[in-house]
Amino acid sequence: MAVRSGVSQEFVVAFAAIVSLAGVAAQPLSANAQVGHSRQTVTGMRPAPGAVAPPNAPTSSAAATNRPGNAEQAPGSGSKSARDRMADSQYAKLPELPAPAHLDYTNDLQTCSIHGGLAGGLVCKALLPKGELALIWDYPSRAAITGFRVYSLGLSGSSLIYTQANGPGATMYVVDPPPSGGYGGACYAVTAFVGGRESAMSNPFCGNQARPVMLLNLTPTLRSSGRTNITKEAPRAFNASVPMVGFNYATWKPTLAQDDSYTNTLLRLGLLFDVSALKSKTIISARLRMEVKRTWTAGFDYQDLGLPGAPLPTSHSTSCTAKVFLAGDRWPENDDWIEEGPPVALDGAMEGPDIMIDVTRAARTWATGIRNDGIVLEGAEENATAFTEKGCVTEYFPESISLEVLYD
Numbered sequence: 264m265a266v267r268s269g270v271s272q273e274f275v276v277a278f279a280a281i282v283s284l285a286g287v288a289a290q291p292l293s294a295n296a297q298v299g300h301s302r303q304t305v306t307g308m309r310p311a312p313g314a315v316a317p318p319n320a321p322t323s324s325a326a327a328t329n330r331p332g333n334a335e336q337a338p339g340s341g342s343k344s345a346r347d348r349m350a351d352s353q354y355a356k357l358p359e360l361p362a363p364a365h366l367d368y369t370n371d372l373q374t375c376s377i378h379g380g381l382a383g384g385l386v387c388k389a390l391l392p393k394g395e396l397a398l399i400w401d402y403p404s405r406a407a408i409t410g411f412r413v414y415s416l417g418l419s420g421s422s423l424i425y426t427q428a429n430g431p432g433a434t435m436y437v438v439d440p441p442p443s444g445g446y447g448g449a450c451y452a453v454t455a456f457v458g459g460r461e462s463a464m465s466n467p468f469c470g471n472q473a474r475p476v477m478l479l480n481l482t483p484t485l486r487s488s489g490r491t492n493i494t495k496e497a498p499r500a501f502n503a504s505v506p507m508v509g510f511n512y513a514t515w516k517p518t519l520a521q522d523d524s525y526t527n528t529l530l531r532l533g534l535l536f537d538v539s540a541l542k543s544k545t546i547i548s549a550r551l552r553m554e555v556k557r558t559w560t561a562g563f564d565y566q567d568l569g570l571p572g573a574p575l576p577t578s579h580s581t582s583c584t585a586k587v588f589l590a591g592d593r594w595p596e597n598d599d600w601i602e603e604g605p606p607v608a609l610d611g612a613m614e615g616p617d618i619m620i621d622v623t624r625a626a627r628t629w630a631t632g633i634r635n636d637g638i639v640l641e642g643a644e645e646n647a648t649a650f651t652e653k654g655c656v657t658e659y660f661p662e663s664i665s666l667e668v669l670y671d
Contacts, residue, residue, distance in 0.1 A: 360462035363400040363411060363434070363453045368473040370547050370671045374399065379435035386437050391547075392669055394475045396438045396446045400453050400465055406431045408457045415442070416450040416467055424451075431455070446470030474671040476547060481666040483534040483637070486594065488601040490529045492647040506553075506661055508532045509583035509642035511563040511654030528563065529645045530656060532584075533594045533601045535637030536666045538629045547669040549626035551638075554663035555582050555616040563656045580616045583655035585609070585643035589625055590636040601639050612643055612655060626668055 369375060370391060376384030378399045387397050398413065410428040413436050414421040427433055442449045450469040455462040487503035511528045534551075557576035564574065586609050591602035607625045622638060629635045642655055 360408065360455050360457065360460055361403065361406070362463040363402050363455055363465040366398060366400045366451070366453055366465040366468045368468065369397050369399050369435075370474070370476045370545075370669075372548060375435055379433055383433070383435045387435075390437045390439055391476045392478045394477075395441060396470055396473055396475075397435060398438065398451060398453070398468060399435045402431050402434055402455060404431055406455070408455045410456065411436075412454045412456055412461070413438075414452050414454070414464070416452055421452070421464075446473065446475070476669050476671050479540060479668045479670065481536040481538070481668070483536050483664055483666065484595060485535070485661065485664065486533050486598075486601070488531045488533060488594070488599070488639075490600055490647070492525075492527050492529075503530075506532050506659045506664060507656060508640045508659075509559075509563075509654065509656035510645055511559070511656055512646070512649045512651050513562075513564070513654075514650055514652060523650070525648075525650050526564075527647050527649055528656075529647060530642070531601050531603075532640040532659075533590060533637055534640070534664065534666075535590075535595050535635070538626065538635055538668075541626060541630045541668060541670060542632055544630050544670040546623060546627045546630050547671065548621070549623045549669075550667045551587070551618075551620040551622045552663070552665050552667060553582070553584075553615075553618045553620075553659045555580055555618065556658045556660050558583060558655070558657040560655050561652070563654050580614055581655070581657065582613050582615045582618045582659075583642050583657040584613075584618070584620070584640045585611045586641040587620060587622060587625075588639050588641070589628065590639045593636055594639075595637070603639050603641065604636075607638060622666070626666075630670075 369378075369387075372384055372387050372391070375387035375391075375397055379386065391397060400411075402408075402411075408431050410426065410430060410433070412423055413425040413427070415424050424438070425436055427436065436453075438446070438449075438451070447470050450467050452464040452467050454464055485506050487505060487507045489503060489507075507530045509530050512525065513527070514523065514525045516523050556579070558578040558581045559574060560577045560581070562574035587607040589604035589607060591604035594601040607622050608620050610620060625638055
């Protein structure tokens with residue numbers, strides 16, 4: 264049987280096809296497809312169905328020239344090469360990426376966290392009080408995409424202002440810094456992308472549709488309210504201009520058990536803020552801020568304060584405020600024990616020295632127009648007849664106490 268030398272014609276054809284495909288795979292993306300983090304004018308963007316196209320946006324036929332793998336065509340250069348036609352054919356077989364939907368804004372920190380995770384919540388917490396704009400949108404959580412691109416829309420076209428490559432779950436962006444003319448005249452849209460493919464634009468969102476966040480800082484009228492219960496004596500009420508919160512239980516145990524006694528001190532702090540500016544506003548958050556001056560966890564006696572030999576504080580950072588209530592009476596109009604109303608925060612004692620307590624519930628109550636009698640701060644417990652040695656009393660710097668409210 265005769266043996267033929269050389270290679271067959273079929274092998275030559277197959278090898279040529281492989282080389283041609285390898286050349287396509289190695290072909291770099293065109294300049295229009297290589298979009299980075301820098302601001303640039305983008306052409307070839309297709310608006311989502313029903314969305315408003317950016318001014319001067321190219322038609323869908325023009326967008327085809329920006330597909331990955333296409334060689335840039337010089338004007339009048341004629342028809343595409345076989346390799347470019349093959350790349351177009353492969354691109355056409357890939358499913359079209361869905362466009363981001365429901366582009367909107369938020370002033371709510373929890374919504375920021377839902378769309379942007381922990382990092383998004385922290386970004387909003389830092390930037391929303393400065394009046395900056397947080398954009399949010401929806402996208403399928405399991406979509407196989409690299410991330411999103413945020414564009415500003417203008418008369419001259421669309422400009423890329425941010426690229427997020429953290430996958431489909433991070434659907435939030437705070438426009439920072441604000442545009443030079445403010446958010447009122449700015450409009451935005453978002454696309455999804457993976458590799459060289461990019462979706463149509465989302466619906467546009469314009470800054471004049473948003474209400475900026477406002478920050479209000481308030482200082483209080485304050486008064487401490489104390490009560491001491493001594494065995495076989497009626498409770499004694501007293502007032503104090505020093506802001507103090509907590510409790511202290513002390514006992515005296517002489518030789519004869521029948522002579523045992525106790526001295527239990529309870530301290531509450533009333534705070535009243537002028538919240539008239541919040542009426543009918545939407546309260547985003549309200550934070551009570553204080554700084555610890557000194558704390559006693561043992562040996563406290565209010566009547567010994569300032570006297571020689573008085574017990575020294577055990578801490579300058581522990582805060583004994585464990586509960587916050589709406590005030591239950593009109594305490595600014597009297598000078599005795601401050602009563603408590605509905606609870607606002609029951610977070611327990613915390614470490615400072617800088618303390619922050621969420622009192623959003625109280626601020627939202629006042630915003631509805633309900634009478635404002637302030638709030639009352641209490642320690643972890645108040646057992647006027649306890650027979651034990653236990654305590655936690657904190658004095659705060661008066662000038663450090665403030666209410667920080669975010670609203671729109």
